Amino acid sequence: MTTQQTILLTGGAGYIGSHTFVALHEAGFVPVILDNFSNSHPAVLERLQRITGRDPLVERGDVLDTPLVEAVLRRHRIAGVVHFAGSKAVGESVAQPLKYFENNIGGAISLLRAMEAVYLAPDSWGPPTLVFSSSATVYGDPATVPITEDFPRSHTNPYGHTKLVIEDMLAAVRQPQPAWRIATLRYFNPVGAHPSGLIGEDPAGIPNNLMPFVTQVAVGQRPQLSVFGGDYPTPDGTGVRDYIHVDDLAAGHVAALRALSSGESFTVNLGTGQGYSVLQVVRAFERASGRKVPYQIVARRPGDVAQCYADPSLARQILGWEARKGLDAMCVDAWRWQSQNPKGYGT
Ligand code: WQD
Numbered sequence: 576m577t578t579q580q581t582i583l584l585t586g587g588a589g590y591i592g593s594h595t596f597v598a599l600h601e602a603g604f605v606p607v608i609l610d611n612f613s614n615s616h617p618a619v620l621e622r623l624q625r626i627t628g629r630d631p632l633v634e635r636g637d638v639l640d641t642p643l644v645e646a647v648l649r650r651h652r653i654a655g656v657v658h659f660a661g662s663k664a665v666g667e668s669v670a671q672p673l674k675y676f677e678n679n680i681g682g683a684i685s686l687l688r689a690m691e692a693v694y695l696a697p698d699s700w701g702p703p704t705l706v707f708s709s710s711a712t713v714y715g716d717p718a719t720v721p722i723t724e725d726f727p728r729s730h731t732n733p734y735g736h737t738k739l740v741i742e743d744m745l746a747a748v749r750q751p752q753p754a755w756r757i758a759t760l761r762y763f764n765p766v767g768a769h770p771s772g773l774i775g776e777d778p779a780g781i782p783n784n785l786m787p788f789v790t791q792v793a794v795g796q797r798p799q800l801s802v803f804g805g806d807y808p809t810p811d812g813t814g815v816r817d818y819i820h821v822d823d824l825a826a827g828h829v830a831a832l833r834a835l836s837s838g839e840s841f842t843v844n845l846g847t848g849q850g851y852s853v854l855q856v857v858r859a860f861e862r863a864s865g866r867k868v869p870y871q872i873v874a875r876r877p878g879d880v881a882q883c884y885a886d887p888s889l890a891r892q893i894l895g896w897e898a899r900k901g902l903d904a905m906c907v908d909a910w911r912w913q914s915q916n917p918k919g920y921g922t
Pocket residue numbers: 663665710711712763764765783784785786788800801802803804813814815816853876879
């Protein structure tokens with residue numbers, strides 16, 4: 576993948592998408608956002624303009640609209656696609672499974688159909704090149720840690736099930752058509768924000784994830800953190816996860832696009848290889864922010880696993896990439912975003 580090539584980011588106005596937009600711009604690519612703004616805020620576009628110095632290219636629409644996706648691929652002569660668009664709340668997926676199967680699996684099918692129509696046609700300008708936003712959730716409850724890519728996959732909720740099914744679809748389309756170049760990236764726990772404090776995680780409603788909940792407690796929006804379980808078989812009894820700075824994650828996408836130029840498809844973990852417990856994150860955040868984070872240990876959350884962290888060596892080998900930022904930087908950047916934007920993009 577040479578630079579000055581246009582890259583389509585489905586769901587590009589979202590948390591990971593917006594940070595990847597910046598990383599691609601800085602790497603010399605021309606990122607184009609396709610977003611229906613159902614779970615992202617248009618204000619992020621002005622923030623991206625302030626960071627990159629130019630108005631972002633944006634197509635407002637739904638990845639489920641196959642003709643629209645095909646038109647966008649042609650309009651911008653897209654060289655590669657990064658597929659972020661999808662619903663991602665574990666709890667919501669249990670309550671509304673059909674929304675998740677329709678949106679996530681249907682959206683992926685629609686994108687693949689549009690890419691087939693463009694890149695497998697006689698007038699194609701290049702091979703179908705796709706980076707897919709998968710998740711460590713496909714590992715279910717791992718028997719041991721750290722996790723390598725050959726670990727068995729399973730699902731414990733519809734959200735994770737959709738990620739697993741899409742991974743299988745991506746493997747299936749390559750059988751009859753080896754021209755497909757596909758990178759499947761299994762994210763561990765993305766946290767933090769761009770150091771400018773202009774873009775960051777802005778969950779709607781009550782945050783499902785740990786870090787945005789912690790930052791909202793620190794800024795005074797919520798009285799205390801509920802720690803889901805203090806009796807796990809971990810050093811301090813609380814859940815252990817592999818937190819990765821969102822900017823390291825974004826850099827992993829740039830490296831994946833470049834690696835796809837070789838023509839080989841691959842699946843890699845994007846994690847740091849370092850696990851931290853909930854209480855370790857709370858203490859690191861208190862140090863970073865200078866704020867107390869009151870908490871109460873309560874019952875385990877159904878579906879949670881005790882430990883989940885990556886062996887990131889395959890990504891280092893294939894992508895020449897590894898996470899560089901540690902937990903303190905994650906907390907400093909998360910706090911800067913939250914404290915400068917108490918109401919997220921709604922400010
Ligand atoms: C982390 C730890 C909780 C909230 C999920 C998805 C994954 C990805 C990231 C979408 C756990 C504990 C949390 C709280 C807590 N999702 N916790 N109190 O569950 O590891 O991963 O989110 O991209 O695919 O599976 O992340 O941040 O929800 O939880 O104690 O209020 O924090 O029990 O140990 P998780 P999380």
